[in-house]
Amino acid sequence: MNWLLFALMTVASWGVYGIFLHTGQLGMKDPVNGRYKAFLFVGIAYFLTAVLAPLVALLVRGADWHYPKGGMGWSLLAGIVGAIGAFCVLLAFGAKGTPSVVMAIVFAGAPIVNAVVAILQHPPAGGWSAIKPQFFLGIVLAALGGCLVTYYKPNPAPPKPQAAESEAAARPTSR
Structure with a gap:
């Protein structure tokens, strides 16, 4: 595969x-x-x-x-x-x-940590100055993406009121 x-x-x-x-x-x-x-x-x-x-x-x-x-x-x-x-x-x-917020932060942050640790473990040929600006832009965009997904995530629909349903179910029905 x-x-x-x-x-x-x-x-x-x-x-x-x-x-x-x-x-x-x-x-x-x-x-x-x-x-x-x-x-x-x-x-x-x-x-x-x-x-x-x-x-x-x-x-x-x-x-x-x-x-x-x-x-x-x-x-x-x-x-x-x-x-x-x-x-x-x-x-x-x-x-x-909430899962949508927590996981957005985790999955936006994890690639950043991975990239930084990988560079520290295996520095690029030519040193830090050899790293292209697009790499740093990618890190910023990953962080920004995590922030945007977290901040602007759609909220779930509010729960349906159960009190009215319970009262209606408790009322006797006429035959």
Whole structure:
């Protein structure tokens, strides 16, 4: 498969992640501990997809079981920062952040962090002065895009008044 297809599949799955996570948190019907309960099931899902699936793939491919320290360490660190990020998303929801706002900030900010860390890890040939202005413009536009999506997001429709519906349902009907 083409790398772009995998990237777009990631966009699709991560694009619904916050919405599904928030729905799961609310579905726990526990305003105090619902986010922790939801995160527990995120961990179970990670175990199923990130432990069992690669284990089966490695067994089917007959892979060796040699794991260099550097690869293990960086991979473990990647998993830890990913899990911390997922947990922080739940904490943001618990602090009354909505999925559309929280995830807009996350997905606008993450590429900026990624680009800066990548440059720090692998400086460009010719140093910082070799970086084209379009790169810096892209960072500004990513930040601006996150701000615009967050600030101007459409608000959901107000909830329907339930008091009138409850009163109408409680009234006896004439036959």
